[in-house]
Amino acid sequence: MNELTNRTLYFGDNLEILREKIPSESIDLIYLDPPFNSNRNYNILYKEGLVDSPAQVQAFEDSWHWTHEAEHVFAELVGVKTSQTKINQNISDLMLAFEKMVGKNDILAYLTMMTIRLIELKRVLKSTGSIYLHCDPTASHYLKIVMDVIFGKENIQNEIVWHYRRWTASSGRFQRLHDIILFYSKSDTFTFNSQWEPYGDWIKKDYRYVDDQGKRWRWHTVKGKRYKVYLEDENRGVKIGDVWQMPPIGSTAKERLGYPTQKPEALLERIIKASSNEGDWVLDPFCGCGTTVAVAEKLNRRWIGIDITTLAINLIKSRLQNKFANKNIKINVDGLPKDLSGAKELARKNRFEFEYWALSLVNAMPAQNKTQENMGGADKGVDGIITFYKKLNHDSQEIGKAIVQVKSGHINRGDIATLKGDIERERADAGVFITLDEPTQPMKEEAFAVGDFSVEYLPTEFPKIQILTINELLLGKQPKLPTGWYHSHHKEAEAEEIDNQKGLFENR
Secondary structure, three states: OOOOOOOEEEEOOHHHHHHHHOOOOOEEEEEEOOOOOOOOEHHHHHOOOOOOOHHHHHHHEOOOOOOHHHHHHHHHHOOOOOOOOOOOHHHHHHHHHHHHHHOOOHHHHHHHHHHHHHHHHHHHEEEEEEEEEEEOOOOHHHHHHHHHHHHOHHHEEEEEEEEOOOOOOOOOOOOOOEEEEEEEEOOOOOOOOOOEEOOOOOHHHHOOEEOOOOOEEEEEEEOOEEEEEEHHHHOOOEEOOOEEEOOOOOOOOOOOOOOOOOOOHHHHHHHHHHHOOOOOEEEEOOOOOOHHHHHHHHOOOEEEEEEOOHHHHHHHHHHHHHHOHHHOOOOEEEOOOOOHHHHHHHHHHOHHHHHHHHHHHOOOEEOOOOOOOOOOOOOOOOOEEEEEEEEEOOOOEEEEEEEEEEEOOOOOHHHHHHHHHHHHHOOOOEEEEEEOOOOOHHHHHHHHHOOEEEOOOOOOEEEOEEEEEHHHHHOOOOOOOOOOOOOOOOOOOOOOOOOOOOOOOOOO
8 A cells, every 4th residue: 555645636436445445553534424325316407317227326326236336346345255354243243233123125235335435445544534424304313323343332532413494394204404413533632623613692690690790700619719700811711512503505605516415514624623633634435525525625624525426536535636626635536537548448348337437527517318217328429518718798698508528438430420410400600529539541531521710709719520539539639619718517616725835735
């Protein structure tokens, strides 16, 4: 295993990455908000559907299923098969008990996949480190037992209740207005920084006396002697307890990115401040839209994020670059292709992730026309969309679009003819054809014959169909489109004001 590099985003299965990339006892704080079988869907951001492939279910759906892979991991945990991870008898007994209690189904798959990962997370955590496991209330009782077995029941520090208010439909029961966060340490010596919240007006009732200078005070008795205690001497407030009153992200909040499982930055700020110090390492193995790593960056921590979708990795990278634009931070991405051979390997392993990765190379928004019924089938020739300005003046602005098609397999002249028809059907201004293989000369001639298009505010004409190879994109080539063509397909994060004198963020 190599030394850790600050500001690293890993693309891939977090179990593999933890085992292969993260050294033992290297992380100070872990926060994770893992998937649960709650009908949430990671790629709802683009209104995409699910697919039938088990690999794609894992990549897109917010749950695990009882598949051959889950059964294999279960066998590791109960000791039937040799495991890369050290398994003790308590874990084996726990998994066999779960099997007897719930049966071989999606719940057992979830517990299996979480247990093997929590074992690895304990391994990478420093002896002074802490882990915060964010649970859906429907899963917290299972996960608390798993955490007790792995980390030791003596090392649970708090069961935190995050309470929030929101409008919910009546369902014949009390409204569900909280999440559970399990806070465990690895040992009895761990980092913890107490926090306070301001006193409310109720405190003035205790400090009912006022001196000549208008200062409030009360009597305090110690061993029969009375002392004056002034309110201003105790103005740090009340120590924060294990019930946190924090609102979820509102529909108009500046930090809202549209990601379905996004958590408020205030929640992560409280956790990171409590259980780490500046310069410490923070890890989020299910980093989603990147709230954990964004807050870690803000608070001068070093960080690592892991996610299994290219959509999430690209969203996080965009979020951090926008939020910390004045710092010009360097973000290391591990696991995505860096050369043509890597691109071919990704296409071989997972053509959907290849497609999303290829779209990210031209900053295209994934198309919204892939439903559960046609995912993996006909996609109407539109894999992504690039928008640009057709009109740009003081009176009006008109947005144009180029449709993007990505091919990882055999290509021929007919593909370009088909793209021409797709452009007409979609009433698009142009098309971009991205290919893993080199285009043939007839394909180039077909694209050239389609002609050009123009916009009213520029004298330049632009090709109506452009063919770009993955190799060209990796070398920095981009589509020829009108000025201002790049429209981020993620809502941009609000820029952060940073003290550039800190100097903490250099890679170490």
